[in-house]
Amino acid sequence: MLTTLSIKNYALIDSLQVNFSNGLTIITGETGAGKSILLGGLSLILGKRADLSSVKNPSEKCIIEATFDIANYNLKGLFKEEDLDYEPQTIIRREILPSGKSRAFINDTPVNLDSLQALGERLLDIHSQHQTLQLTNDDFQFQVIDALAENINLLQDYTLQLNKFKSLKSEFKKLQNQKIEAAKELDYNLFLLKELKEANLIDGEMESLEEEYETLNNIEEISERLATSHELFSSQEIGVMLHLTEAKNQLSKLADFSANYKSVFERITSSLIELDDVFAVIEDLQESLEADPNRLNAVNLKLQVLYNLMQKHTASDIAELIQIREELSEKVSITENLDSVIAQKETELAIIEKELNVLALKISKNRTKSIPGLTKQLETLLAILGMPNARFNVELMPSDTFLNNGKDDLKFLFSANKGGQFNELKKAASGGELSRIMLAIKSILTNYTQLPTIMFDEIDTGVSGEISNKMAAIMQQMSKTMQVFTITHLPQIAAKGDTHFKVFKKDVDDVTQTQLKRLNQDERIVEIAQMLGGVNMSSSAIEHAKQLLN
Structure with missing residues (x-):
């Protein structure tokens, strides 16, 4: 889980250091206050490419540092793979230099962005409004189904074999083309080789x-x-x-x-x-x-x-002629032996193809078994979220070709209304419905993937007050097994947090800065009342805020 975050000289932040706890953490603030700045800083920690334009003072170094408690998340293997020293309290640091160059460190060891991304994927999932659109993406839908199908190890084996298959197939095609070209040159090469052999070449x-x-x-x-x-x-x-x-x-x-x-x-x-x-x-x-x-x-x-x-x-000289003779001899030999080499490659391809088909079939069977459970859980959660008539129809169809994740084509169909036609998600669901579906999926995935921290960026967009209570309840449930952050504009969700931070702007020496403050109980009442009724909050808004917090 994310325990501390320190940001220096980034966007509107001069210097910021904050400690986080487990459970459900709420982040609120007016539009433009700088909530996206926090997400941008965290994205750099996760391996996003740096941009000098985001540095507050370009003549000074920008530093973003985060500490993660990873003792309970079985990450020693990943550290070993990346040749990194494992520490239960792992510190990730990104630096953007005035020159525009960027550096990254894990526990003070310099790393490249690939290593940073590999670790970041296992530490923090930032869900943005853009990610909601991924719901309509086949790759994301497969990730959901494969998580429930527990296909991770099978997919790793499949990917390994698929890479071998592609490499071998490339070699096979290259040999076939080589054979065609070599056949054209064989007679001429044989003539040249005969000439050189008959010359009885002796060096010197x-x-x-x-x-x-x-x-x-x-x-x-x-x-x-x-x-x-x-x-x-x-x-x-x-x-x-x-x-x-x-x-x-x-x-x-x-x-x-x-x-x-x-x-x-x-x-x-x-x-x-x-x-x-x-x-x-x-x-x-x-x-x-x-x-x-x-x-x-x-x-x-x-x-x-x-x-x-x-x-x-x-x-x-003769030495060069001897070398040419040897090269011609090798070419002729290769040409004459190409048929046996091609036949051997063909046999190897058939073996790997058979293994791939076995793996693909296992993956497909696991997916088929998981689909009813997935649709049932989704429909149950969406009913709680005010979509009692939501129905899913997940269609898995065999493919004739080896795809990157097996031999299945996928259709993720959705109907929001009773008796309605099933259609693709992007055509059948509104923005608010997509947000609720994504929350439901993330909630289900927490039971199958071990991810320390998830951050929701305004996942409640387009959701009414009553439904927001249900969304908050689901996030509360998720926070029992993982650290959950949510950036929200809805007071109903803000009131459900274990801790509450406010992002705001403040002018310091005629310079606007973004700051982050942890709110105590009284400050939370004021913040939620303002979310309910605006800056000029009424006594009823304050009472309503207290009720929500209680």
């Missing part, structure tokens, strides 16, 4: 092939130059090796004379060793060199194949 082969091609294609020039080099090394007349060897022999006789001679001797010795190795390599190259027109042709053909493939696939 391009460089060695190009080098071999250059050697074979220029073998005469290479042979000639190697021969010349060999002669320069080994010739008796001009051979480098012969002359250097003679120089080494001459220097060897000087090596002992000084360090400089020895250094030169060592260097020429080292050079001879290196040149001797070079000479050996030249001889090896000469021996290995062999003209091979067939091999030259084969290397050239292989290079042309590689160049053509690289150009066709816009690849920069």
Whole structure:
């Protein structure tokens, strides 16, 4: 239940803090006094999006904070799901910063609006005049029936399976489309893959092939130059090796004379060793060199194949061609295996569809069983509320498709008069009748849903004085098991509250502010008398107010 509410810098409220108790709490005040401001502040606590225009002083932070006693409402599981610390006295705070940004906290832990809404739905139900119009909405009507049918767990299972079914069906359609597209490309992909496989691609082969091609294609020039080099090394007349060897022999006789001679001797010795190795390599190259027109042709053909493939696939090297080959192989494999994958998905779809049908049937049976009880309770309560001839005809019809909440279509038909035709609620019920029907439904729902607090915003609109007594009695009955707030303009309802608050405007330093005050017994008499007879209340209005309070 809501125990405290603190509002700072919001709309016409400068600073407000109020404590609430259980039972039936009445809120009254003149039109425009600011009752809607309280509802707006509470809506922010429940996760409504913030609006900087609702901040009183936009240069300062707006803070709305509410404390809820949740010890008896089995909410530990929800706190665990949302990864929040559970506290029996839970504090929810919303802040609107001057920048326009909004922050939310549950027990000082920052949360997003989804978490705030998930908790808010379990703490407080604000019934506004707009919500009365929801009576004519199929989703709300299903919520009512499913609450009585105790379908909550079944609907959770159904939703989980339905999401799986939709996801699987999407995959199935995607695979079917993929198969159609793949079939068009299969022949071409097979041709490309065959080309790449026949090329016997080896990563890094391009460089060695190009080098071999250059050697074979220029073998005469290479042979000639190697021969010349060999002669320069080994010739008796001009051979480098012969002359250097003679120089080494001459220097060897000087090596002992000084360090400089020895250094030169060592260097020429080292050079001879290196040149001797070079000479050996030249001889090896000469021996290995062999003209091979067939091999030259084969290397050239292989290079042309590689160049053509690289150009066709816009690849920069063989590694990219190998990657393209693997991708094509995977595409072909997927295409060839699509039939088995599609068949498997089809089997999975059939299994989930069967499970969904079982769940939908259970949900529908529970709804069918609950409808007579719902209509009986509604008609009983509406008779108390001055509608003795009100009748409901709730029709549940099987649907061919899976809907978000089962496989039922729903018609919620109503007749206000004896012998009258049944018609849709929005066509058959007036505004006042809709208010009474909504109160009756909320009263019934309290027996099936564990909600700590409900707030009625002028649910008595369009209701006469006598009927308002009956409405107040129903709200009193509801307040025995939950905390009930009602914003009202009717003195008959205001008199039935356990506690009574008045919303009013007051000018402070030439600035209009909305304030909220808890009324004592004498103040309640005055407030109710004014509701009966206006500001200039008569003695009879005061007496009437006392009678209502007693």
